Amino acid sequence: MIKTARTNESTTPRVAIVGAGIAGLTALQDLSASGAHVTVFDKSRGSGGRISSKKVGESSWDMGAQFMRAHTPEFAVELDHWSNKGWVAEWPVTPWIIDEHGATPSPDNARRFVGVPRMTGLSRGLLEAAAEFITQTRIVSTEFINNEKSGQWYLNDDNNNRHGPFDSLVINVPPEQALPLLPVDSPFIEQIQNYTMQPCWTLLLGFAEPLTTEIDAAFVKTGPLAWIARNTSKPGRHDQASASDEWVIQATHEWSQQHVDASREDVFAHLTQAFAESLGGQLPDTQDTWLHRWLFSIPTQAPELGAFHDNAHNLAICGDWCQHGSIEGAWISGKAAAQRLLEQ
Numbered sequence: 418m419i420k421t422a423r424t425n426e427s428t429t430p431r432v433a434i435v436g437a438g439i440a441g442l443t444a445l446q447d448l449s450a451s452g453a454h455v456t457v458f459d460k461s462r463g464s465g466g467r468i469s470s471k472k473v474g475e476s477s478w479d480m481g482a483q484f485m486r487a488h489t490p491e492f493a494v495e496l497d498h499w500s501n502k503g504w505v506a507e508w509p510v511t512p513w514i515i516d517e518h519g520a521t522p523s524p525d526n527a528r529r530f531v532g533v534p535r536m537t538g539l540s541r542g543l544l545e546a547a548a549e550f551i552t553q554t555r556i557v558s559t560e561f562i563n564n565e566k567s568g569q570w571y572l573n574d575d576n577n578n579r580h581g582p583f584d585s586l587v588i589n590v591p592p593e594q595a596l597p598l599l600p601v602d603s604p605f606i607e608q609i610q611n612y613t614m615q616p617c618w619t620l621l622l623g624f625a626e627p628l629t630t631e632i633d634a635a636f637v638k639t640g641p642l643a644w645i646a647r648n649t650s651k652p653g654r655h656d657q658a659s660a661s662d663e664w665v666i667q668a669t670h671e672w673s674q675q676h677v678d679a680s681r682e683d684v685f686a687h688l689t690q691a692f693a694e695s696l697g698g699q700l701p702d703t704q705d706t707w708l709h710r711w712l713f714s715i716p717t718q719a720p721e722l723g724a725f726h727d728n729a730h731n732l733a734i735c736g737d738w739c740q741h742g743s744i745e746g747a748w749i750s751g752k753a754a755a756q757r758l759l760e761q
């Protein structure tokens with residue numbers, strides 16, 4: 418049960434979640450089911466964080482996370498639940514491996530799911546549980562005001578607006594961005610300072626003519642690339658595509674780190690060339706292109722601690738970086754954040 422310090426008005430607990438990523442939106446489900454009035458803030462125009470989609474031409478591309486899969490029975494159940502809600506669908510793809518010997522199919526038993534009709538179909542569905550979703554609002558500082566019964570949070574945004582009071586706070590932002598939001602006497606500052614994230618250059622290429630390859634998705638084990646996928650092979654994407662064949666191309670974290678400050682032109686040329694080589698041929702003319710640099714793509718560590726919980730401040734801190742770098746990791750962390758606030 419969430420503590421509330423307010424006595425002279427509604428006693429419905431009020432919770433703020435900073436960050437509408439999968440971890441924050443997962444915490445939202447359990448907090449709102451417990452009866453709390455939950456307000457979600459995000460600096461972006463939409464929800465989803467690193468599962469975001471990018472509109473290029475008439476198409477929405479999966480620019481961040483490519484698919485989700487379960488390594489735990491609990492998350493497998495959740496994927497089926499999201500599928501029944503129509504927020505995700507199974508992507509029946511056979512991944513290939515591309516290495517120095519060439520390309521070979523690498524079938525496995527994994528069930529891969531994607532948000533429909535784009536990855537953010539999932540975050541939009543999860544957001545239905547929010548009392549309010551306040552977008553394009555970067556929270557830059559927080560205040561915790563102690564009183565006899567408990568304490569209350571106020572949040573300050575980058576337009577000098579003050580939001581609150583809230584009885585509890587969930588912070589779901591990458592570690593570097595979480596630090597300025599913590600109370601000065603937070604016991605977690607030193608630990609969180611040690612967490613880091615890795616960059617990832619991501620290229621989107623749309624072709625007027627389909628590429629002549631059987632491959633729809635491949636893990637690349639050679640050169641600068643880590644992953645290539647035909648976005649239009651995912652459920653719900655093809656009919657909305659502006660080009661007839663659309664690909665997402667991701668560089669390795671190592672290559673992205675080495676080229677983190679390289680010019681966009683150089684990165685574009687390098688990754689396009691590597692993509693052509695990975696498919697063993699020339700590429701036709703592109704119709705749509707986009708290049709994105711994720712500075713905080715995947716955490717370097719996998720501490721598997723669920724979430725940080727600060728009972729004295731009615732505060733939980735969550736994100737994949739508290740667990741491991743995947744949608745499943747973010748989900749586990751968001752569940753832990755809500756559970757700890759509800760148990761306190």
Ligand SMILES: Cc1cc2nc3c(=O)[nH]c(=O)nc-3n(C[C@H](O)[C@H](O)[C@H](O)COP(=O)(O)OP(=O)(O)OC[C@H]3O[C@@H](n4cnc5c(N)ncnc54)[C@H](O)[C@@H]3O)c2cc1C
Pocket residue numbers: 435436437438439440441458459460461464465466467468480481482483484485486554555556557589590591594617619667711713714715735736737738741742743744745746747
């Ligand atoms: C290129 C790439 C490929 C990936 N591929 C996969 C994959 O195939 N499968 C998989 O399982 N995972 C993949 N991942 C990882 C997966 O996307 C993440 O693990 C997961 O989405 C993280 O969710 P989160 O809630 O922890 O954080 P985030 O998604 O980062 O959410 C944090 C949110 O906080 C907001 N925010 C930040 N600061 C503030 C502030 N001050 N005020 C307000 N809002 C703020 C951000 O806008 C964001 O919406 C990939 C990630 C990337 C980047």
